[in-house]
Amino acid sequence: MKRATRAVVAVLATTATLSFVVQPVQAGGKDQTLRSAAPRDLRIGTAVAGGGHHVDQPYPDPFPNDKPYRQVLAKEFNSASPENQMKWEFIHPERNKYNFGPADAIVRFARDNGQAVRGHTLLWHSQNPAWLNEGTFTEAELRKILKDHITKVVGRYKGKIHQWDVANEIFNENGEYRQENIFIRELGPGIVADAFRWAHQADPKAQLFLNDYGVEWPGVKVDAYETLAKQLLAARVPLHGFASQAHLSMRYGAPDQLAGVLQRFDNLGLKTAITELDVRMDLPEGGVPTAEQLATQATYYKTVLDACLAVDDCNSFTIWGFTDKYSWVPVFFPSEGAATVMWEDFTKKPAYYALRDTLAAARGHGHGHGHGHH
Numbered sequence: 001m002k003r004a005t006r007a008v009v010a011v012l013a014t015t016a017t018l019s020f021v022v023q024p025v026q027a028g029g030k031d032q033t034l035r036s037a038a039p040r041d042l043r044i045g046t047a048v049a050g051g052g053h054h055v056d057q058p059y060p061d062p063f064p065n066d067k068p069y070r071q072v073l074a075k076e077f078n079s080a081s082p083e084n085q086m087k088w089e090f091i092h093p094e095r096n097k098y099n100f101g102p103a104d105a106i107v108r109f110a111r112d113n114g115q116a117v118r119g120h121t122l123l124w125h126s127q128n129p130a131w132l133n134e135g136t137f138t139e140a141e142l143r144k145i146l147k148d149h150i151t152k153v154v155g156r157y158k159g160k161i162h163q164w165d166v167a168n169e170i171f172n173e174n175g176e177y178r179q180e181n182i183f184i185r186e187l188g189p190g191i192v193a194d195a196f197r198w199a200h201q202a203d204p205k206a207q208l209f210l211n212d213y214g215v216e217w218p219g220v221k222v223d224a225y226e227t228l229a230k231q232l233l234a235a236r237v238p239l240h241g242f243a244s245q246a247h248l249s250m251r252y253g254a255p256d257q258l259a260g261v262l263q264r265f266d267n268l269g270l271k272t273a274i275t276e277l278d279v280r281m282d283l284p285e286g287g288v289p290t291a292e293q294l295a296t297q298a299t300y301y302k303t304v305l306d307a308c309l310a311v312d313d314c315n316s317f318t319i320w321g322f323t324d325k326y327s328w329v330p331v332f333f334p335s336e337g338a339a340t341v342m343w344e345d346f347t348k349k350p351a352y353y354a355l356r357d358t359l360a361a362a363r364g365h366g367h368g369h370g371h372g373h374h
């Protein structure tokens with residue numbers, strides 16, 4: 001976030017002009033938004049709701065149907081991450097059939113609203129289609145399936161994706177390669193490097209990331225990523241970044257060592273990012289958080305943002321949904337919730353203001369002269 005480079009001055013000038021056009025509300029005053037308050041070199045993103053857990057909920061598909069939701073999405077954010085719409089089971093439901101419509105719609109919306117897109121994800125153990133999980137393939141076939149998928153999906157959005165989560169959650173809590181990942185299990189861990197190479201061939205400008213949860217504190221999982229990152233870089237594999245998802249629970253402390261973790265990857269020359277931040281809490285009887293809980297939640301959000309702001313090349317900060325209306329949290333953790341920065345009616349919680357004020361202060365203190373975005 002801090003370094004200035006000549007090469008990006010032109011890019012920044014373009015970005016500045018663009019954001020003036022699409023964003024009449026400038027930094028300062030009560031009309032400030034997250035994106036208008038943010039330093040120019042920091043993308044502020046959200047997951048775009050659809051697919052996954054939403055499919056079983058009693059509401060229409062959020063992104064295409066909820067107009068007020070789309071308005072807040074456009075106004076507050078300058079980065080968008082398809083929550084499920086680019087995952088294998090969604091975008092590649094049958095072996096010879098791709099379903100690009102919903103992802104295309106998000107990419108178009110992002111372009112129309114001056115937003116970057118984070119692609120999610122290409123190599124993961126979860127949310128893979130039955131034809132893949134249950135098929136019987138030779139090693140050569142499986143390898144070709146992965147290569148074709150990456151080539152096709154990344155290639156379709158060439159030039160339109162800022163960052164791709166190429167490899168998602170590839171290590172378990174002990175820092176071992178996850179054997180649930182069909183590609184790693186059947187083809188060996190070397191497939192990770194190939195996934196990065198194929199993604200780079202398909203879109204040479206996209207920044208390619210490793211992405212995981214449980215890396216907010218130092219430990220064996222972070223060590224495993226650091227070792228892998230060094231190996232990949234030594235082998236000249238096109239790896240560009242390391243991301244912390246940051247799915248947090250107030251049952252555990254705030255991640256006060258996160259800046260140090262990100263710095264270890266920054267030291268390797270990698271970009272870093274926060275990709276899926278939310279902060280869940282145990283809901284009291286009646287389901288309404290106390291003022292104290294909301295204040296604590298705000299400090300967790302701020303801790304994570306401060307960590308990103310403290311590290312030079314942390315250029316992308318994404319929350320995993322902005323409204324409790326569509327959060328994955330209560331569906332997966334029944335006694336917990338209220339994890340996002342806005343209530344169901346899009347009114348703002350203390351956590352929203354903590355983010356906005358912290359962004360505005362960072363911008364005021366001369367951030368915004370760091371690396372640009374292509």
Ligand code: 9MR
Nearest residue numbers: 051052053054083084126127245276328
């Ligand atoms: O938010 C996503 C939800 O809609 C899906 O049902 C769920 C299924 O695994 O995945 C959620 O997103 C996950 C993300 O893709 C990877 N990191 C953890 C996220 C929360 O589970």
